[in-house]
Amino acid sequence: MLSPLAVPSFRASTVRPAPPAYAPNSAPVTGWDAIPALLEARLSTPEPLANPGGLAAYYYLLYRQHGQLGYLERAHALFNQQLAYSQAPAAGAGSPAALAWLGARADVQTQASYATCPLRPLDATLFNRLQQLGSQAQPADRAELLHLVRYFRLRAGCGESATYLSRIVELLGTPAYLVPAANSVSPAAQSLALPDGLTGELLLLTEVYQAAGRPPTLAGLIRARVAVLLATRRETDFSAGHYSIFPDTAAEPGQPACFSNHLSWGRGSDLAASLALYRAQAVLHDAELGRIAELVGLNTLLRTAPETTGIGSAQFFQGAFGVAYLYRQLHFLSGHPAYQHGHAYWLQAAERYLSQELAAGFYHTQPADSLSGALGIGLALLQLSPASTVAGEARGALEVV
Template sequence: MHTSFEIETDIDLIEHHLEDILGLIEADKSDKFSLFRGNIGKALFYSYAFKYTNDINHGMKAIKLIEKSANHLLTGQIKAQNIHLLSTGFTGFGLVINQLKRDEIFDLELEKELAAFDSVLYNTALQEIQQGNVGFMLGPMAAVYYLSQRTLANPAIEKYLETIVDALWKVAIRDDKGLRYINTFSSTAKPRLDDTVLNLNHGFCGIALVLLEIYRLGICQSKIYTIVNEGIHFLLSCKRPIDFAKGHYSFFPTCIDEQSPIDSEKNQLYYHAILGWCNGDLNQILLLYTAGKAFKNQSYINIAEEVGLASMLRKTPEQTKLKNPYFCHGTSGVAHIYKRIAERSGNDAYLSAHNYWIQQTFDYITEAQTNNSYVESAGHLIDGAMGIGLSLLSHISEEELKWDNLLLL
């Protein structure tokens, strides 16, 4: 745990970094309709900067960017084939609007505009799932997640979700090894299209976390219970012991090629996953804690604890593959995820990992500031300065900041 002196030092240092990041975003000239690399992400950042500082200028900038993004949607400038996508589609915009209302930052009068997209998102998501594209970040599951937040606003959505869960049931592979999905999100996909994907951004973890949110609403509980449990059964069949002496740092692979032996060179590479938001053991720790609590399954919670506490031993770049301060593949994201794992598990031991990676983030920011990429990525959320800033805000804020709900945290 931090001493009061360390906390005060963190606040001073973080507020200094936040001023730098705000300056970089202000100077950033990119004008894209995007959550990850554009105006929607900037609106999110300014909104939470406003919530923390009460500086009305940040709030006005957020509103201006939201209005600009809404106009982009309403004038038909978004590509129809992208409408369901998290970053460049309607979904990211809708999730941000929902979250700003939930966190009582802004309650924007956009219900009519949001409602116009419900059936379009449903039909697009259903079609994508039926074609085997089942991922979160580049697939339809972010749109399904968004729809799950609108059941009170639109009663028709409950039926939409029932149909979507049924479609996920039908496209799953089910046998004595368990349940899994072959994600066809891209014809040039890496991993190959016949590899089973287990991670959060493209694979089973992301699917299951969305389904558990629908389960929480009391929708399709029996079918979701089976999908998630059978999927975890397959996931646990892939679990292997860690052995730092042999360079085995991960319990779980990010993907698995079922056509090759588990000890094949290709599958061994899949076990060398980054410690991060998008891939690796932190994904499965979150899933196991969430499913364990939802299903009252102590075995899942025990496995999550085993993997989670062991993951805290990974600290070097070789063990973690962390070499920058960003959110998706960097230290600020790992710090933030450990904070959420501590909350979800009720185990404060994870806060030591959270605090460790916050300190590492300070060092990596200093290093990143020496090259142009830090400035050039100022307007990026998961791979730029905005994601760092939001993670640091969450570290020092006395209020709970739930911006990360957009990312299934």
């Protein structure tokens, strides 16, 4: 039986520059044996993988957790498969950002210099693709465009790759480079959810801003996107079934916004908006943004029933593991103890759902190499479970898969 959440009284937030150590009291979740077995079964099939980069990150983390070289060899093979995908003419397959994340790990990338780095030719290929997508400014290309920006943010410390990030900063300062235009209030319908909606874009922009040396043009862009986000909010009314402050999708002009009860990582907007606003507060030093972030975040703690959250599974993308992850991130950024309670509550819920779903064979019906399937569960276990020794690295992997 899950106990109801107790929400501590409101207090002013303080944003810390780096996550503190965190050790929840809940017991380790199950699935350490079941999830690797599911992924091994997927790799033994002849069907092409949709996300070899994400799987490579997972096996690298298993190597770091257990020290078994077989996991590192698997990570190498999947890294090379993702590299081949990303070099193909139809760029965008899989997760190129996972390549950049893995390329920074000494165990995976052992080359001594940028000149011999296997990602060096890919840098030029992906930058050309990024320029092409930005100039076309098609909404359908938005997710790929953000993935490419994320790739170069992660490559910023790797030799000549830093010059690409500087050029991206210039491109981001171009009107209408991102879809929709950054200086207007949502001229077209746009998702607000993670990873590729408005909140995901805001989080990425704050990371680029810091990696690029805090250029003023990006500060203005972040403020403009925050304004777009804040323009979509509404008052909640639980008695009327209005649980969310932010919509799932910002509407076209003259059309009503699309609200739902979803609290999940991949569809809900309130937790993602709170996270993005906390991050914007940290880089813009705007206390009002922190106040709004806290009000939004604490409001979500009042929602635990399925009818107020839309949560009914352990899945990372749309289930309890993703919610537990978001509360943990909110605690990292704000230090507010209420978010620790939220994290513990949803980790317990995830453990219960996962036990039931593994027994029912649920993940045999899900795409294994996605955040909705075994990969998402595996990465969540490595980031959220007290049994993990690689939680910090796993958090980075979840942000690039």
